[in-house]
Amino acid sequence: MARFKFRDGFWLNVGGNDPLSPDRIWFGAGEQTVPDEYADHWFVLEMGECLDVETVAPAAAEPATVAAASTDVSESVPIEAEGSTHVETAEEISEKEALRVEADALGIVVDGRWGIARMKAEIEAKKAAVAAAAALVGVETVAPAAAE
Amino acid sequence: MSFIARDIAGARVAAPAILGASVRRRYLRDNFVSLDRATIDAAGAFLVGELERLDPTIHEPLVSTTWHRDIDLREDVTMGDHSSSFTVSTFGSVGGAAPGGISWASLAATARPRSIVAIGKPVGTPLTPWSEETAYSIFDLASAQQMGRPIDVQQLAGLNLKHQMDIDQMVYVGDPTIGATGMLNSSLVTNVANVANGATSSALWSAKTPDEILTDINELLISVWASSGYKAPPTKVGIAPVPFGYISTIKVSSAGNETILSYLKTRNILTATTGQELDIVPMKWLDKANYPSTNVDRMVAYSQDKNYLRFPMVPLLSMPMQYEGVYIKVPYYGKLGQVEVVYPETIGVRAGIR
Numbered sequence: 074m075a076r077f078k079f080r081d082g083f084w085l086n087v088g089g090n091d092p093l094s095p096d097r098i099w100f101g102a103g104e105q106t107v108p109d110e111y112a113d114h115w116f117v118l119e120m121g122e123c124l125d126v127e128t129v130a131p132a133a134a135e136p137a138t139v140a141a142a143s144t145d146v147s148e149s150v151p152i153e154a155e156g157s158t159h160v161e162t163a164e165e166i167s168e169k170e171a172l173r174v175e176a177d178a179l180g181i182v183v184d185g186r187w188g189i190a191r192m193k194a195e196i197e198a199k200k201a202a203v204a205a206a207a208a209l210v211g212v213e214t215v216a217p218a219a220a221e
Numbered sequence: 222m223s224f225i226a227r228d229i230a231g232a233r234v235a236a237p238a239i240l241g242a243s244v245r246r247r248y249l250r251d252n253f254v255s256l257d258r259a260t261i262d263a264a265g266a267f268l269v270g271e272l273e274r275l276d277p278t279i280h281e282p283l284v285s286t287t288w289h290r291d292i293d294l295r296e297d298v299t300m301g302d303h304s305s306s307f308t309v310s311t312f313g314s315v316g317g318a319a320p321g322g323i324s325w326a327s328l329a330a331t332a333r334p335r336s337i338v339a340i341g342k343p344v345g346t347p348l349t350p351w352s353e354e355t356a357y358s359i360f361d362l363a364s365a366q367q368m369g370r371p372i373d374v375q376q377l378a379g380l381n382l383k384h385q386m387d388i389d390q391m392v393y394v395g396d397p398t399i400g401a402t403g404m405l406n407s408s409l410v411t412n413v414a415n416v417a418n419g420a421t422s423s424a425l426w427s428a429k430t431p432d433e434i435l436t437d438i439n440e441l442l443i444s445v446w447a448s449s450g451y452k453a454p455p456t457k458v459g460i461a462p463v464p465f466g467y468i469s470t471i472k473v474s475s476a477g478n479e480t481i482l483s484y485l486k487t488r489n490i491l492t493a494t495t496g497q498e499l500d501i502v503p504m505k506w507l508d509k510a511n512y513p514s515t516n517v518d519r520m521v522a523y524s525q526d527k528n529y530l531r532f533p534m535v536p537l538l539s540m541p542m543q544y545e546g547v548y549i550k551v552p553y554y555g556k557l558g559q560v561e562v563v564y565p566e567t568i569g570v571r572a573g574i575r
Contacts, residue, residue, distance in 0.1 A: 080514065081406070081408050081413065082408075082411050082413070083411075083413040083414060084411075084412075084413065084414035085414070085415065086414045086415045086416065086417050088417065091440075097414060102408065115415075115424075115517075115573070116414075116415035116572060116573060119415075119515060119516060119517060119572065119573075166422075183420070184420075185418070185419045185420025185421070185422075185433060
């Protein structure tokens with residue numbers, strides 16, 4: 074947790090673009106406690122100043138915290154929070170890109186807001202659907218992207 | 222004799238200032254005071270060569286003020302008022318069969334639910350005096366008359382321009398020196414958020430597809446519409462100039478020749494529900510160079526309606542001409558209020574588009 078002082082209240086959009094059920098967190102004006110995974114988000118830094126720097130820096134740099142944050146997000150949010158992209162490591166980004174290529178090959182239209190967990194789920198669902206369709210017509214099919 | 226460069230700045234900056242104090246006498250190394258161009262400028266005179274063709278057109282500083290386009294004035298305030306205020310009513314009622322339901326009544330009931338009204342008055346905002354004067358000596362006036370370039374008219378034009386620039390600032394972002402905010406940064410407005418990242422993990426429009434940009438704008442429009450209880454779909458969208466330029470040139474689809482801007486003007490919730498075209502305009506105060514304490518460009522959506530949002534202002538008036546020695550002075554005065562956000566839920570702001 075980090076302490077911030079905000080000039081005005083604002084919503085931190087951490088992923089979704091649905092205006093009626095947005096994936097957002099409200100921070101009021103004045104001193105507020107910000108979870109570590111959002112403490113170095115550009116909009117949090119834009120709207121105020123960090124009062125407790127020492128708490129923020131190690132949390133952002135600590136790999137264990139980054140992994141935990143990613144796990145939490147993938148478990149609780151079907152569409153991963155794009156607000157957490159700031160903590161993505163290079164490996165995570167390359168994994169995401171690989172998943173995107175695989176999804177494209179399977180004919181899945183990838184939403185830019187999807188994270189790793191959502192893309193894996195969509196790919197699995199697509200593969201299952203392909204396998205089920207193949208079983209119906211009696212043809213054994215291998216998912217093209219998986220083979221590549 | 223040497224000449225110093227013309228010392229008028231601000232013609233091409235976003236929020237220019239008129240620099241009057243920089244015109245001063247220049248002291249040379251031989252202890253003589255020059256009567257150079259800076260000095261002669263006080264009367265509007267220049268040295269012109271025999272083979273030089275001087276264009277007599279008066280070129281004033283380039284300044285854009287758009288407040289009159291984007292907000293309605295509250296005109297009932299007067300010079301004698303010290304502050305302006307308004308009331309906001311709250312209605313309450315209970316149901317008949319169920320407390321939160323419809324007011325069904327029985328035939329034999331002797332007591333029935335009634336409607337209650339609470340009228341609240343938010344704290345008023347001050348009407349602050351605004352005043353400047355034009356002043357020129359009789360010598361300046363005589364010289365200007367001889368040259369055919371009226372200094373009094375020029376000074377009044379400068380004063381009026383400063384007045385417009387000050388109103389512009391007050392309307393959009395206010396002035397921290399008197400604790401005032403404007404329509405873009407009012408603390409009453411809570412529908413303020415960052416735009417979502419696109420496929421490239423970036424919020425910037427330059428890194429987004431047309432579909433993602435349309436999603437960003439529609440999210441803002443629907444969010445404001447929903448916040449107002451679906452009463453007031455935004456009638457106007459203000460966008461920082463650079464992103465505005467971007468969407469006015471980028472095609473909405475490779476299959477067509479329509480830009481994102483032209484597409485959005487007619488395909489939005491306002492046009493769909495009322496038939497009215499959505500007004501999308503550039504606002505220089507949303508640019509990160511002008512908006513207070515920011516590193517990103519913004520966009521805003523709101524309903525331009527005097528009942529929702531207005532700016533109280535007492536128009537500029539002048540005193541009779543006053544003489545003081547060889548100087549002729551004319552004071553001008555008025556009062557500027559602060560933007561009244563009657564319904565903060567009818568405004569929404571999104572940041573991070575550039």
